[in-house]
Amino acid sequence: MIKVNISLYGSLARFGGGKHVAQMDVELPDGSGKADLLRQIGIPEEERGYLFLNAMLCEVPGLSTGANEPLKDGDHIGVFSVDRLYPYQYRDGLPMSDGLKAALKKHGAMHHSYK
Amino acid sequence: MAKKILRINMTNLKATYEDVPEKWARWAGRGLTSAITCDEVDPMCHPLGPNNKIVIAPGWVSGSPAAPSSGRTSFGGKSPLTGGIKESNAGGLSSQMIAKLGLAAIILEGTPAKGKWYTLVVTKDGVKFEDAADLMGKGMYEVDELLWKKYPKTAVIGIGQAGEMKLSNAGISVNDPENRPGRYAGRGGMGAVMGARGIKAMIIDDKGGPGVEIANQDLFKEGRKKLTEAIQEHGLTKKGGGLNAFGTAVLVNILNEAGGLPTRNFSAGQFEGAAKISGEAMAEACEKRGGEGTMGHGCHPGCIIKCSNIYPDESGKAIASCVEDETTWALGANCGIDQLDFIAQMTRECNDIGLDTIEAGNTIAIAMEGGLLPFGDAEGALKTFDEIRKGTPLGRILGQGVAATAKAFGVSRVPVVKGQSMPAYEPRAVKGIGVTYATTPMAAYHPAGYTIGPEIAGVSGKLDPLSNEGKAELSLTFQAATAFIDSTGYCLFIAFPILDIAKGWAGMAESVAGVTGLNITGDDVVPIGKEILKMERLFNEKAGFTAEDDRPPEFMREESLPPHNVKWTITDAQLDSVYAWVHNGK
Numbered sequence: 001m002i003k004v005n006i007s008l009y010g011s012l013a014r015f016g017g018g019k020h021v022a023q024m025d026v027e028l029p030d031g032s033g034k035a036d037l038l039r040q041i042g043i044p045e046e047e048r049g050y051l052f053l054n055a056m057l058c059e060v061p062g063l064s065t066g067a068n069e070p071l072k073d074g075d076h077i078g079v080f081s082v083d084r085l086y087p088y089q090y091r092d093g094l095p096m097s098d099g100l101k102a103a104l105k106k107h108g109a110m111h112h113s114y115k
Numbered sequence: 116m117a118k119k120i121l122r123i124n125m126t127n128l129k130a131t132y133e134d135v136p137e138k139w140a141r142w143a144g145r146g147l148t149s150a151i152t153c154d155e156v157d158p159m160c161h162p163l164g165p166n167n168k169i170v171i172a173p174g175w176v177s178g179s180p181a182a183p184s185s186g187r188t189s190f191g192g193k194s195p196l197t198g199g200i201k202e203s204n205a206g207g208l209s210s211q212m213i214a215k216l217g218l219a220a221i222i223l224e225g226t227p228a229k230g231k232w233y234t235l236v237v238t239k240d241g242v243k244f245e246d247a248a249d250l251m252g253k254g255m256y257e258v259d260e261l262l263w264k265k266y267p268k269t270a271v272i273g274i275g276q277a278g279e280m281k282l283s284n285a286g287i288s289v290n291d292p293e294n295r296p297g298r299y300a301g302r303g304g305m306g307a308v309m310g311a312r313g314i315k316a317m318i319i320d321d322k323g324g325p326g327v328e329i330a331n332q333d334l335f336k337e338g339r340k341k342l343t344e345a346i347q348e349h350g351l352t353k354k355g356g357g358l359n360a361f362g363t364a365v366l367v368n369i370l371n372e373a374g375g376l377p378t379r380n381f382s383a384g385q386f387e388g389a390a391k392i393s394g395e396a397m398a399e400a401c402e403k404r405g406g407e408g409t410m411g412h413g414c415h416p417g418c419i420i421k422c423s424n425i426y427p428d429e430s431g432k433a434i435a436s437c438v439e440d441e442t443t444w445a446l447g448a449n450c451g452i453d454q455l456d457f458i459a460q461m462t463r464e465c466n467d468i469g470l471d472t473i474e475a476g477n478t479i480a481i482a483m484e485g486g487l488l489p490f491g492d493a494e495g496a497l498k499t500f501d502e503i504r505k506g507t508p509l510g511r512i513l514g515q516g517v518a519a520t521a522k523a524f525g526v527s528r529v530p531v532v533k534g535q536s537m538p539a540y541e542p543r544a545v546k547g548i549g550v551t552y553a554t555t556p557m558a559a560y561h562p563a564g565y566t567i568g569p570e571i572a573g574v575s576g577k578l579d580p581l582s583n584e585g586k587a588e589l590s591l592t593f594q595a596a597t598a599f600i601d602s603t604g605y606c607l608f609i610a611f612p613i614l615d616i617a618k619g620w621a622g623m624a625e626s627v628a629g630v631t632g633l634n635i636t637g638d639d640v641v642p643i644g645k646e647i648l649k650m651e652r653l654f655n656e657k658a659g660f661t662a663e664d665d666r667p668p669e670f671m672r673e674e675s676l677p678p679h680n681v682k683w684t685i686t687d688a689q690l691d692s693v694y695a696w697v698h699n700g701k
Contacts, residue, residue, distance in 0.1 A: 020395035021393065049371075052373060055679060074199065092548065
């Protein structure tokens with residue numbers, strides 16, 4: 001088993017017993033990925049917005065990557081509800097995962113309005 | 116009735132109303148304060164000497180009927196903190212009232228006889244110069260209260276003890292609708308320049324004023340409608356959206372997760388106590404404690420975003436309004452402090468003494484690094500404000516801001532550009548914002564350039580979010596858009612919807628055209644903004660600034676920022692390219 005720490009922000013906090021923010025440790029079988037973690041907590045796909053793994057931007061609203069890449073013991077994941085916008089100027093040039101880089105190459109420049 | 120310039124000479128205590136000369140006729144807000152500063156202030160003058168001025172200007176649409184979120188007042192002149200040109204703008208009651216008095220700008224110049232201080236009372240009938248002896252030494256909470264007893268429901272512009280002492284971190288307060296101080300033109304020390312004019316406070320009373328003429332009602336209404344719709348549709352600015360529900364500090368947690376929240380004097384990019392000082396934590400405190408505490412507070416009449424808050428103590432009594440994103444970060448994460456109640460009390464001290472919260476928090480962080488007190492010492496941090504209020508030698512050092520305090524305490528990690536300290540976004544992690552910090556004429560200053568929605572601003576196709584390419588051009592474009600917005604009277608937070616929703620961008624321009632009669636469309640926003648930037652840039656060059664002043668602090672090139680362990684990577688050539696057009700014409 002591994003233990004990871006997760007922070008849930010906005011309306012997602014309800015899945016961790018909080019109103020606007022919740023933080024908790026979660027135990028998972030070895031080899032579990034992000035998707036397993038989020039499924040275990042019960043977060044619906046459509047409510048998920050920006051997601052960080054160890055401070056690396058991994059997901060933006062509408063672009064989910066690396067769902068099954070194995071998590072490591074001690075990893076930290078931060079997930080924001082989909083209505084949490086992250087304006088461009090505050091993330092322009094931010095480090096991001098290789099998976100998200102590839103997805104953005106295909107998708108085009110990041111923008112905070114995906115609809 | 117054509118707008119007038121009100122010129123107030125503090126040397127001979129004379130006020131004169133002048134026609135707006137042709138060269139200034141198209142400007143308002145930041146464009147006008149910068150144009151007048153460039154024309155009338157010697158760039159080499161001492162910022163606190165007799166030749167500096169303060170120019171106060173509402174925006175193009177300020178005071179027009181129901182233009183949404185249009186309560187910004189620009190304060191301009193030469194900055195004692197940076198030595199360059201400064202425009203610092205604030206919400207509160209003053210913008211709409213100055214505009215409704217038929218004034219394009221108020222110019223404060225000259226110096227009264229030594230030891231004399233005044234309260235200026237500006238009404239439709241002219242200007243009264245009242246002796247301010249009874250207000251001297253008082254903080255802005257008491258000043259606002261005393262002045263409303265005599266002049267109820269007026270706008271009060273004033274300085275606290277910091278401005279009286281002419282400290283470089285002194286801001287100018289504007290009262291909010293409930294007559295609290297705290298809507299600050301904070302950055303750049305403009306409160307010291309007001310103090311140098313011998314002005315403790317100004318009353319603006321618009322009763323019986325001529326109001327604001329609308330040149331083209333149909334165009335104005337059309338533009339206002341589009342802009343209002345864009346604000347109400349956008350996730351950050353709509354009712355119940357991010358800013359309304361959680362205030363500007365809605366950004367704390369996301370920057371922290373991203374590793375871009377400067378912590379303990381810019382030595383790390385993540386703060387373990389971030390969630391406790393975030394907008395979400397403020398909202399929970401307001402809900403739990405009730406009383407006067409609330410999110411979604413409006414800082415001026417007619418705001419439809421309402422991102423301000425009133426942070427309560429445990430009994431529900433207001434501690435301060437407003438605890439902003441940069442405030443909770445500077446006085447919190449950057450000092451290693453995770454106690455929101457202390458941060459709110461320090462915010463109140465800043466609002467009372469008259470200090471910019473960003474510079475004040477960063478200064479405490481420098482003092483912590485320098486050994487005056489340990490990181491995380493909330494009680495000790497709160498006590499430093501007593502030193503400033505009393506004007507002790509230590510207080511006078513701290514009141515000079517980050518650069519001076521770093522010298523006093525022998526600290527070399529000094530997060531300043533052009534003498535002004537950086538806001539809540541780490542440029543080593545969020546690289547795009549670093550270009551703006553380094554190059555804006557306003558010194559390290561985040562609202563100087565909003566890097567959003569590139570296709571709307573016309574740089575589509577040139578942006579690769581994964582490289583440094585195009586960041587210079589993008590930064591310039593958004594610095595220009597910001598200079599334009601700062602001239603409108605609209606709050607800069609309209610930048611989120613207008614740069615994301617095309618009708619908002621057009622609506623902003625059309626509402627300006629409708630009020631003023633100027634031939635402005637969305638296509639003119641960036642070119643007009645560049646004209647303002649050029650004026651400011653040339654002022655700074657005449658004040659002695661060179662390319663070397665457009666550089667990040669040295670430590671950012673030398674020290675890696677955890678958790679990403681990244682250094683500054685934007686090249687000097689890229690920085691120099693941002694303003695190359697000023698001289699080569701491109």
